[in-house]
Amino acid sequence: MKAGIVGATGYGGIELFRLLTSHSQIDTLTLYSSSQAGEYFEDIYNQLHVEGKHQLKDLNPEAMKKDLDVIFLATPAGVSSNLTPKLVGGHAKVIDLSGDLRLKDPNTYEKWYKKEPAPESLLDQTTYGLPEWNKEAIEKASVIANPGCYPTAALLGLGPVVEGQLANPASIVVDAKSGVSGAGKNPNPITHFAHTQENFQIYKVNKHQHIPEVEQQLKQWNPEAKPITFSTHLVPMTRGIMATIYLSLNEDFSTQDLLDRYTSYYESHPFVRVREEGEFPCTKDVYGSNYCDIGLTVDERTRRVTIVSVIDNLMKGAASQAVQNMNLLFGYEEREGLPLLPTYP
Numbered sequence: 001m002k003a004g005i006v007g008a009t010g011y012g013g014i015e016l017f018r019l020l021t022s023h024s025q026i027d028t029l030t031l032y033s034s035s036q037a038g039e040y041f042e043d044i045y046n047q048l049h050v051e052g053k054h055q056l057k058d059l060n061p062e063a064m065k066k067d068l069d070v071i072f073l074a075t076p077a078g079v080s081s082n083l084t085p086k087l088v089g090g091h092a093k094v095i096d097l098s099g100d101l102r103l104k105d106p107n108t109y110e111k112w113y114k115k116e117p118a119p120e121s122l123l124d125q126t127t128y129g130l131p132e133w134n135k136e137a138i139e140k141a142s143v144i145a146n147p148g149c150y151p152t153a154a155l156l157g158l159g160p161v162v163e164g165q166l167a168n169p170a171s172i173v174v175d176a177k178s179g180v181s182g183a184g185k186n187p188n189p190i191t192h193f194a195h196t197q198e199n200f201q202i203y204k205v206n207k208h209q210h211i212p213e214v215e216q217q218l219k220q221w222n223p224e225a226k227p228i229t230f231s232t233h234l235v236p237m238t239r240g241i242m243a244t245i246y247l248s249l250n251e252d253f254s255t256q257d258l259l260d261r262y263t264s265y266y267e268s269h270p271f272v273r274v275r276e277e278g279e280f281p282c283t284k285d286v287y288g289s290n291y292c293d294i295g296l297t298v299d300e301r302t303r304r305v306t307i308v309s310v311i312d313n314l315m316k317g318a319a320s321q322a323v324q325n326m327n328l329l330f331g332y333e334e335r336e337g338l339p340l341l342p343t344y345p
């Protein structure tokens, strides 16, 4: 199979390169760059040189949609909304890692991303690629919107309790923290080492672009879903997201009752691991892997549940989830090409 990566020189693109070069079904990998075409990927990232070299190509949508089987877009917001319309309607399937195609309502996109939305017809034909909840639609799709990093952690943690209508929809609070690679490869004053190291900061308070993405999926699960409180923090580490979720339950469930529901739902989903009572995951448990690890407990005094969900933002939050989606799109084994063990320590 022939795959292409647009934005290959960015953090998400590099992880895609790492995964796709060892994927048994990929014969040819073409890398595209808007700023470094002509250069060799392995000359920029010497540590990624195995055999042969990949020359970065200029984008040529007409040829790409004809010659490639799958195209990954690992580009900043605002690129895919323009580019994807030129890539669809041919042979290639498209998997977009940016936020451009995730929100079904173009006005919502414009409001939260402050950018021109993608054409509505494209949004209509795009499938939200959260494999644990949308597998059948993904298998039939031609354009996939890969979920955002925070939404992946939050939604996998919320799914069983919201879809099961067990939570008071107005009570949901998501308190999320991310490593700095979530902000991409270009540093800015907020992500600069001197500012981030030994620091802990909240950002985009009540304005984060992932809020409508989470709410859109919650509404799918429960039409009574309400706006959520969703806070994001930058942690002085390279990778990892921890979403700590608080909500009130409608009924008296014990921790074990809820864990049984989570375990039973995720039993057939190899990349979600639910901890036993009293155990909570940390970000190193999933480092470099496609896992989402979940732990939870019910506070019998407050009747609130605390759910902890961790992922690697560049993996399950971006590149490896995109490869999981590719596996489903093309009928490969869901785990093909994905590391089955995290990197530790």
Ligand SMILES: NC(=O)C1=CN([C@@H]2O[C@H](COP(=O)(O)OP(=O)(O)OC[C@H]3O[C@@H](n4cnc5c(N)ncnc54)[C@H](OP(=O)(O)O)[C@@H]3O)[C@@H](O)[C@H]2O)C=CC1
Pocket (backbone or CB within 6 Å): 006, 007, 008, 009, 010, 011, 012, 013, 032, 033, 034, 035, 036, 073, 074, 075, 076, 077, 079, 097, 098, 099, 147, 148, 149, 181, 182, 183, 184, 185, 186, 313, 314, 317, 318
């Ligand atoms: N980092 C993360 O943890 C996550 C990121 N995402 C999303 O995935 C996408 C990629 O993120 P990430 O890899 O971190 O970002 P980076 O900033 O690290 O890389 C983005 C790449 O996109 C390319 N690019 C920039 N402008 C353009 C353009 N106008 N046209 C085509 N290509 C362009 C650049 O490569 P070149 O100059 O070579 O073209 C750049 O290397 C973003 O939309 C991000 O929000 C989603 C989930 C998690």
Ligand SMILES: CC(=O)N[C@@H](CCC(=O)OP(=O)(O)O)C(=O)O
Pocket (backbone or CB within 6 Å): 077, 097, 098, 099, 100, 147, 148, 149, 178, 179, 180, 181, 182, 183, 209, 210, 232, 234
């Ligand atoms: C740490 C950090 O800055 N993370 C980024 C994640 C951006 C991202 O993944 O954006 P889209 O999913 O919308 O493309 C942020 O919070 O904006």
